Amino acid sequence: MRAGRYDAIVMAASSGGIDALRIVLGALDARLRAPVLIVQHTASENGHALCELFAAASVIPVIEAEPRQPIVGGCAYLAPPGYHLLVEAGPRAALSVDDKVCHVRPSADVLFESAADVWRSALIGVVLTGANDDGAAGMLAIRSRKGLGIVQLPDEAEMREMPEAALRLAGADHVLRLAAIGPLLNQLCG
Amino acid sequence: MHTSDRHDIEIDLFRRALMLRHGYDFTGYAPASFKRRVLALQAAVQAPTVSRLTERLLHEDGFVRTVIGRLSVPVSEMFRDPSVFRALREDVMPVLATWPQINIWQAGCAHGEEVYSLAIVLRECGLYERAHIFATDFSEEALARAEEGIYPLHEARAYSDNYLRAGGTGSLSDWYVARYNRIKLDESLRKRVTFARHNLVSDGVFGEMQLIVCRNVLIYFGDDLQERALGLFRDSLVHGGFLCLGNRESLAYSAMADDFERLSEETAIYRRGIRARRTI
């Protein structure tokens, strides 16, 4: 596990995710080289408020992804409510209103699979708490490309289904408590 | 080779076949979402490989309709993003009312959800009889569905909710009848609507429009294609005419930005400026 091998991080969280993401993002270092792309399932239509919530907890800027926006290291991009977030070569962000995947939009599978196509083995996927199985197929895509998979310890997760589904389908390189995830990302992408 | 890389090659060949055999050009589309849709099409028609899709596209005459129907992803809602329809009702309709004739182009109309929404707003504002809505899409399947104006009953609650939040003055159920598991929109809403096939990739301008509504179509386009479509919209609008884009779409990165003024930060509704019309 060499530091500097990874160029980007994608993260998925659903119910219980806001608190979980605040902990993980809060632990990230300002020197993080990699961009962080995030899907958080939410019923709210206000992605802006969600960004502010995360930004308040974190030293790295957190913004809502816009179509065509260049993705740069050290920034976190949140999928806007109601839109899938995808990654295009560049890397640039793209949005879509295609059908829901796993009953959700944005879907982590959509983000993870498109990111795996762009970053291949240099991608880290993180699946956190949630009550569905979104992110599992995406994690499989990442790990089949030899990227790194990190899953929140199901026993610690507010909702264990999502981490468990990822572990069942794709396995993981690390199964960790929230408090340990940020520090590991700093180490891998510092 | 990773399966996904093999898919990229197959999709490239599929795209070429679609172009050479049927004249549909998807080269300017954003690749990641296009790929997802081709793979979804493959799953839907139970083709063992994408290459098999290409073969059917070349040899089976009727297959292209299904292909375009699936690639188009006509995902929509009535009064989607209610605040936009509220802005159309409150800020745009009063200006439209000053024109003797109101031409509206709804590009990328999917199954017609937005067409009927617009028709209802026009009716409730007393402008319908002066209006003509040109509803276009490049998918024949989508257009056929749009003409029917039939939607699943289980959507009615969400649509009604949107309608009220958009400032609807009555009840959405005034405008449809529910039968079995469906709702059917009132025939009278279609009286001043023309449905037509139009491809934003290859077809031309569309007359003298007072309002163009094209939402959640440009997000699927790459830079060049987006510029092309925006050029069509600009050149189809009368001076002072309105362009309504999707909530996540904007003219921010476009060379066309100077030709338009944005009405407000909240919605992507623009007004074409009074500068001389450019000829291409």
Ligand SMILES: C[S@@+](CC[C@H](N)C(=O)[O-])C[C@H]1O[C@@H](n2cnc3c(N)ncnc32)[C@H](O)[C@@H]1O
């Ligand atoms: C996601 S739907 C948007 C529906 C609706 N405007 C809304 O926002 O709810 C996109 C629509 O654009 C149409 N479309 C895609 N490419 C097109 C093209 N090149 N020319 C015309 N229509 C196109 C599709 O067939 C589909 O119906």
